[in-house]
Amino acid sequence: MNDRLARLTLMRLAEPGDTAMGALVALRGPQAAVALVREGAADADLTRWFADTHGRPAGGPGPCDEDSGRYGRGSDRGGGGAGVPDGVSGSVSGAGGGRRAGWDGRLAARFDRMVASWAARLRTADPERDLAEGERIGARLVIPGDAEWPSQLDDLGDSRPHALWLHGDADLRFSCLRSVAVVGSRAATPYGTHVAAELGAGLGERGWGVVSGGAYGIDGAAHRGALACEAPTVVVLACGADVAYPSAHQQLFAAVRAQGVLVSESPMGAHPTRPRFLVRNRLIAALSRSTVVVEAAVRSGALNTAGHAVVLNRQLAAVPGPVTSDASAGCHRLIRQGKAVCVTGAEEVIELAGTMGTDLAPEARGPVLSRDRLDPESRKVVEAMPTRIGMGPATIAVAAGVDLETVLSCLGGLAAAGYVERVSQGWRLRADRPFGG
């Protein structure tokens, strides 16, 4: 069995983001991992590894804070997927005495159960059929080491996918090189979808790719904005590449295949489940240089993606909205907590995601009124000028709080510039004030 077939098998055996399987593959390689599951024979090396990575320190199980989403080797997680709470935290004793040899009865039982849950799926795994099915629909398999493999996924550590199914004309690695993840609620408001589409288009216009989840609401609007600018866009699916959920987005997915690429780490035919959506979000965050949350309620899958972006040291941004809209409450919380930068448009997103100093956004500025260009004394005189009945220079001086000499020297220049005019009783502002206000 070659590397590709072994990785296709692993996609069937373990749920996406299963860090125990990821660690095993990192330790032994994909073929050996499949063989272990098939034969169930653990050698001394493997049991020591499992005890080291899954045994708990003396004093009982520690707090299980999987929501913080730590990645990387040597984590103390069980076989759960990334972002999915550990299912076995209560079942390990880790009592000091029992870990003498790094291995005790309960740990051994736990190892056997983990391998058994993978083995149960071995019967239905048929990598050759998966490969044929992918070929039939026109998808391609990429694995680590391939030219199209996006190496930024290595940041995921043990939760890195074993392989990816790609379906579409764009090159995934190239599309993600300068890309931003635009994510948000499925139950988006018209404001949210408008902003997401503008953001997608604004990023596309400036040569940046848009990565998202292809869902209803914000995701779909962001993809469509990018497509409208003929920019590559990447849909990361939570199901098999041939399933392409939601089915009402078939037209969108067809357009993405023509101009971008669909990505799936699930085997062919896999249906989207809630854990798969959450685990999929880590790929969206990992593929792009920064993540922007457009609309998210305080409890939203988009905040899960935001959390992955933070853990992965990607820049995080959020678009504010009306404080009266629950759909923006999650964005405001991220900004308040200092986790996300407040952004109002594509230029500000690029400033964040881009190269320091070369992708700066122009600062929002108002118009410069011509009055601003006056010297300070002339401005004081203008502010004190009457609008209807004329006034003498001495009265103007008192009103403006400057001396008479200053008023006399200013009036000539102000008249020449069209600010004031001489009338029968003295001086007044010109009615057609060219300086506004």
Next chain:
Amino acid sequence: MNDRLARLTLMRLAEPGDTAMGALVALRGPQAAVALVREGAADADLTRWFADTHGRPAGGPGPCDEDSGRYGRGSDRGGGGAGVPDGVSGSVSGAGGGRRAGWDGRLAARFDRMVASWAARLRTADPERDLAEGERIGARLVIPGDAEWPSQLDDLGDSRPHALWLHGDADLRFSCLRSVAVVGSRAATPYGTHVAAELGAGLGERGWGVVSGGAYGIDGAAHRGALACEAPTVVVLACGADVAYPSAHQQLFAAVRAQGVLVSESPMGAHPTRPRFLVRNRLIAALSRSTVVVEAAVRSGALNTAGHAVVLNRQLAAVPGPVTSDASAGCHRLIRQGKAVCVTGAEEVIELAGTMGTDLAPEARGPVLSRDRLDPESRKVVEAMPTRIGMGPATIAVAAGVDLETVLSCLGGLAAAGYVERVSQGWRLRADRPFGG
């Protein structure tokens, strides 16, 4: 002439926020300042003071950055009001040789001009008449040292007002003790006025006062929100207490007089001018513990108030809005620049303005779904359950990625809790899913 009458005279002679006059009063007291203007005789002490505070270092006039709004004694400002650019920066040589004795011809001329611009207003000053006029309309004069004088105005340094006219039943000092300035555009959107009114009411409900400028738009809405909750509210006018601009707000001002207080640092009859609005803003910022900007275009007077709040070390907050609304662009810029904290409601404003640790806002949270309370393995089983046709435990185990033993141990509990049910072909989710989703 007593202290009160002298200060009433100073209100007539110098524009509000005139730091030169403020420094003179700090140096000699109000009576002596009036006498100096009246007699024009500067002694050696005074000329040295003026040279020290107004002479420029050798090498010509330095950059005149009045927009940064520095306060306090010994500033190198001319006679301009706070926030109004220095009108005389070009007229001082400050050449090294000429400042041998700290006083040269140009500096002397400048001193004389400054005193002359005050003296020109002396003729029209009549403090006794002002006092009578105040009494007539029912206003009262408070000066530093009075019980009702808000001592936080001392933070303004040389731009501290000489005295304040108050008109209304509430005690100013007490009303401002726990108060927040709510400011924003006159050209507010319905969203902005809604949020300002909610904020005013929310602050009032929680025992906090609302300080603002009584203008159209955000200011008026914030005052009205506070009034609706029978909370004290403070209107800081940019004109005389008897003028009460804008005139369309007479009903609002009447309500404020009954329940709060109108404040003016201008003499009776003074009309609002643009510089007076800007200078007035420093009082709004100084009176309150923090300033909240509700809606502000990138060029807005409310941002001037925000700048004063920063200079005065008051907390600054801004309410976000739609990024598609120019009326919120100034707020977003403040948040992006890290100058303002993003706030979405009264509780968050109070957390900022209140005492650390005792006025914490509850964090925005979503509902907790009952599914969240399941143990992790049961949750995996629930996620993998079929919804229509029943499935056997072994199939469920493969779908959930757990072993058979776990499925068998979970199903009983899930059935008892109402999540799943046994049907002829095996197990499935209950149709009336009590856990939502």
